[in-house]
Amino acid sequence: MPRxxxxxxxxxxxxxxxxxxxxRQPRLAFYSPVAACILNYWKSAxxxxxxxxxxAGIVEKELAKRWPKLYxxxxxxxxxxxxxxxxxxxxxxxxxxx
Numbered sequence: 313m314p315r316x317x318x319x320x321x322x323x324x325x326x327x328x329x330x331x332x333x334x335x336r337q338p339r340l341a342f343y344s345p346v347a348a349c350i351l352n353y354w355k356s357a358x359x360x361x362x363x364x365x366x367x368a369g370i371v372e373k374e375l376a377k378r379w380p381k382l383y384x385x386x387x388x389x390x391x392x393x394x395x396x397x398x399x400x401x402x403x404x405x406x407x408x409x410x
Contacts, residue, residue, distance in 0.1 A: 322382055327386065330386070334390055340371070354366075
């Protein structure tokens with residue numbers, strides 16, 4: 313796993329490749345039966361609950377915490393390269409991230 317809050321400089325060539333990869337495939341997947349169970353429960357229990365938006369919020373918050381400089385740089389580059397397809401977070405859930 314990469315070191316958290318690394319002081320190393322951002323490799324622009326690698327970042328450019330990562331932006332292109334994000335353009336081609338902005339979705340992520342992971343394996344967790346427990347998470348799937350809980351999130352499917354909330355999807356059934358809470359009207360308009362979006363698993364994708366909820367997980368994106370959690371993941372992005374943690375990435376920003378671990379690698380703040382890389383997060384800000386990547387966020388700026390991704391926003392200038394293409395418009396995000398995600399809906400606004402207003403249609404998300406009533407569950408709040410802590």
